[in-house]
Amino acid sequence: MNLMQRLSAAWHVLVSPSASGVETEDEPTVALRRDLATAQLELQESRDALRAALARADALEKAQAAQVRDGVESHLETLFADLAAPLSQLRMQAALLAAGTVVAASDVMTLARRCAEVVEGAGLEAIGATGEMMPFDPEIAQPLAGDVQMAPGDTVHVRFIGYRYHGRVLRKALVEHKEA
DSSP: OOHHHHHHHHHHHHHSOOTTOOSOOOHHHHHHHHHHHHHHHHHHHHHHHHHHHHHHHHHHHHHHHHHHHHHHHHHHHHHHHHHHHHHHHHHHHHHHHHTTOOOOHHHHHHHHHHHHHHHHHTTEEEESOTTOEEEOOTTTEEESSTTOOOOTTOEEEEEEOEEEETTEEEEOEEEEEOOO
16 A cells, blocks of 8 residues: 555544544544554555565466476477487388398497487486396395295396486386396
8 A cells, every 4th residue: 555545544534523423533532543544554554565475476486487397398308309319310220120121230229328328317327237236125126027035135136227217216127036
C-alpha cells in the first residue's frame, strides 16, 4: 500500500462518524480508532510484502528449474554429439551386413569401444571387467545362475560387466564362482 492510500485510509477512519451517529468522539475513542487504522494498514502492508516475497520466490524457483533443465539439455546434447559419429558408423555397418557385405568384427568392436568410452566419460562406471576375479558383493553383483548361492567375499569370476552411475547401481555384474 502506498503512502497516499495509507493517508486516505487513516483520514477516513479518523473523520468517519461513530456507529451511534454522534459526530464527535472522545479522545480515547479517537486514539483507539487511530490505533486500529494503523494496525489495519500494517496488516495490509505485511500481506502485500508477503505476496511480493512469494512471487519473487516463485520466480526464483522457475528460473532455477530452467537453469537445471538447460544444463541437463546441454549435457545430453554434448553426449549425443559425441555418440553420433560412432552410432552412425555402426548403423552403416549394420546396413552393409544386411546387404550381404562382410564387415570385420574388429571394426564393429572399435566402434563399440568408442561408444563405451563416451558414456563412461559422461559418468557411467563399469563394475568389474569380463574375466576378472573379484570378491562377491551382493550390492554390485549377482550370480549368473539363479540357483547358485554365494556369500559376500567369495571369489567370483565376472561374466557380464555391471554398471553404476553416480554411485547408483544400474545393472549388477553377473558372476560365477571361481573355476577350480
